Amino acid sequence: MSQEKLLSPKELGALVGLSTAQIRALMNDGRLEFVEITPKTRLLTMTGWERFQKRATKLRGDERERDGSVSSVN
Numbered sequence: 001m002s003q004e005k006l007l008s009p010k011e012l013g014a015l016v017g018l019s020t021a022q023i024r025a026l027m028n029d030g031r032l033e034f035v036e037i038t039p040k041t042r043l044l045t046m047t048g049w050e051r052f053q054k055r056a057t058k059l060r061g062d063e064r065e066r067d068g069s070v071s072s073v074n
Helices: 009-016 020-028 046-056
Strands: 035-038 041-043
Touching (some): 009 020, 009 046
Antiparallel strands (some): 035 041
16 A cells, blocks of 8 residues: 655645745645644645645636525625
């Protein structure tokens, strides 16, 4: 059984085109999952990034707007 490679915030950021600070902010907000090795060492996986991306990806509009269940106040 092979395990997925653990990446530092810097390594993941370089792979996905974000800064280390942006990756850490997503981790601190609880939006990007990580493995806590020690309180100061938190590592990430590409699978975790892909899950974040799937949750964070929004389509133009929203299902409720398309079916008319959201009303706007003018």
